[in-house]
Amino acid sequence: xxxxxxxxxxxxxxxxxxxxxxxxxxxxxxxxxxxxxxxxxxxxxxxxxxxxxxxxxxxxxxxxxxxxxxxxxxxxxxx
Amino acid sequence: xxxxxxxxxxxxxxxxxxxxxxxxxxxxxxxxxxxxxxxxxxxxxxxxxxxxxxxxxxxxxxxxxxxxxxxxxxxxxxxxxxxxxxxxxxxxxxxxxxxxxxxxxxxxxxxxxxxxxxxxxxxxxxxxxxxxxxxxxxxxxxxxxxxxxxxxxxxxxxxxxxxxxxxxxxxxxxxxxxxxxxxxx
Numbered sequence: 001x002x003x004x005x006x007x008x009x010x011x012x013x014x015x016x017x018x019x020x021x022x023x024x025x026x027x028x029x030x031x032x033x034x035x036x037x038x039x040x041x042x043x044x045x046x047x048x049x050x051x052x053x054x055x056x057x058x059x060x061x062x063x064x065x066x067x068x069x070x071x072x073x074x075x076x077x078x079x
Numbered sequence: 080x081x082x083x084x085x086x087x088x089x090x091x092x093x094x095x096x097x098x099x100x101x102x103x104x105x106x107x108x109x110x111x112x113x114x115x116x117x118x119x120x121x122x123x124x125x126x127x128x129x130x131x132x133x134x135x136x137x138x139x140x141x142x143x144x145x146x147x148x149x150x151x152x153x154x155x156x157x158x159x160x161x162x163x164x165x166x167x168x169x170x171x172x173x174x175x176x177x178x179x180x181x182x183x184x185x186x187x188x189x190x191x192x193x194x195x196x197x198x199x200x201x202x203x204x205x206x207x208x209x210x211x212x213x214x215x216x217x218x219x220x221x222x223x224x225x226x227x228x229x230x231x232x233x234x235x236x237x238x239x240x241x242x243x244x245x246x247x248x249x250x251x252x253x254x255x256x257x258x259x260x261x262x263x264x
Binding site: 043044046047048050051052054055056058059060061062066067069070071073074076 | 093096097100101104105108109112113118121122125126129130133187200201204208219220223224226251252254255258259
């Protein structure tokens with residue numbers, strides 16, 4: 001699973017995808033232009049971007065005992 | 080490499096099967112945690128998922144990725160568990176009117192935004208996503224967190240592509256709103 005920072009293009013792509021538009025479509029270009037000049041929308045999309053980033057980075061690690069228990073349940077004890 | 084492992088595991092090679100399980104155990108555990116938001120439930124879901132995988136590996140035709148197959152098993156298991164458990168009530172984001180209210184369009188640069196290492200922030204993230212119905216949570220996690228394509232997400236969840244897009248849009252807006260509310264407190 002790749003881990004990378006969400007960039008503006010990713011966010012724009014998501015917005016346009018949600019609208020059923022290609023990133024280079026006239027509607028998407030118009031949205032991008034509007035975003036460049038609208039602080040409220042910039043703040044909105046920055047916060048969406050951060051929301052996604054927070055959840056993407058929030059990971060936990062499987063402990064060694066839990067992995068061993070799994071292998072044991074599956075009858076795959078390591079030699 | 081993975082194809083060879085799958086083939087060997089299908090033929091009863093335990094070492095190959097062990098290697099496959101070990102290469103996906105952390106991914107499956109993490110994905111299950113992201114849906115269940117509970118370590119014990121995530122561990123149980125992981126065990127159930129791999130039991131299903133071992134049981135039906137022979138039916139795996141290789142047309143999709145093994146990870147896609149595993150994501151589907153985890154998703155179905157989580158949805159089934161959520162339906163069984165009626166203790167929780169989720170926010171109906173479809174009829175949630177305030178998702179785009181001006182008062183929640185705050186500049187996060189002016190809010191006390193916390194680092195992810197902060198326990199309080201993790202609590203906020205857990206709290207926000209726990210209010211979201213599992214079917215929305217799954218779409219958000221697959222698409223935005225695991226970074227699968229819309230088409231893959233649709234395939235795993237048995238939803239149409241427009242339905243995935245619509246759920247994703249509302250899930251993002253809902254989570255953003257909930258986090259903003261928590262930051263404003």
